[in-house]
Amino acid sequence: RRLYWLQAELVAMATDVAEVIGGAVALWLLFDLPLLLGGAITGGVSMAVLAVQGSGRHRSFEYVIVSMMAIIAVGFTAGVFVAPPDPGAVAEGLVPRFDGPDSVLLAASILGATVMPHAIYAHSALTRDRFPERSAGLTTSTLIRATRWDVTIALAVAGTVNLAILLLAATSLQGVDGTDTLEGAHAAIGGALGSGVALLFALGLLASGLASTSVGAYAGAEIMQGLLKVRIPMLLRRLITLLPALAILAAGVDPTWALVLSQVVLSFGIPFALVPLLWLTTRADLMGEHRNRWWTTAVGVLVAGLLITLNVVLLYLTFTGAG
Secondary structure, three states: OHHEEEEEHHHHHHHHHHHHHHHHHHHHHHHHOHHHHHHHHHHHHHHHHHHHHHOOOOHHHHHHHHHHHHHHHHHHHHHHHHHOOOOHHHHHOOOOOOOOOHHHHHHHHHHHOOOHHHHHHHHHHHHHOOOOOOOOOEEEEEEEHHHHHHHHHHHHHHHHHHHHHHHHHHHHOOOOOOOHHHHHHHHHHHHHOOOHHHHHHHHHHHHHHHHHHHHHEEEEEEEHHHHOOOOOOOHHHHHHHHHHHHHHHOOOOOOOHHHHHHHHHHHHHHHHHHHHHHHHHOOOOHHHHHEEEEEEEHHHHHHHHHHHHHHHHHHHHHHHHOO
């Protein structure tokens, strides 16, 4: 239990690190602020967002996060509408392929950024906080149905945003020097699609940092409460988890590389959240009539197997230098 808690906390902390760094880069792009100062501001704003949740205003907390998700969606997809990709090329690009160990690393990073494992814990806690009393006439079926819609919409938004970013890069940034960094990509987007699209991209990056780091801290607190029965003040926790990101920024580590590696950590954390989830939700003694249908379990096992295989391949390529 303690080891499981430790890996889950590391995954939640990796989310914090990534999003604080992303917010710092966005503030640098928008206002030319030093990265360390931008990271501190991002952490401070996320603490304010968490204070809303901590005051018991769970609906307000959700509205803030949903509003930021809307900004993220607009900011990261605007370029695709300005310069639409070729449909045939998009269809061809949907076929999975790898081009050396670096592409496997990026694939794992994209999976981690899309299917964030800490979201499983966060959605469970949000469902509990949203429906605190069964006296309102809410049945288990109603709760499950509401959660299904919640998770489906969240995954659809995350997947669409990540797909839009890939399409934007393939359509407008292919072959442009310097686009292997966030600042280079921002400059290239401005040069190719105009300053307005570049501004929306930076705003989307900032909203992503603020929203995800707040949700990551919230999930981490629920992980500790659920597995260790220990709860520390949310704002104190936010301050503690902010320190690694600020240390990375202060050390001068390339922020783009740090972002990629943090998302790879999330990819390795997905099976640890997904496999127990599948096991628990197939148990009739636990779930009763609400247990998974056989095809849901089959699809889940297949997806978990593919994720684990990808992570094993990445480890093999990393430690053997193959490819």
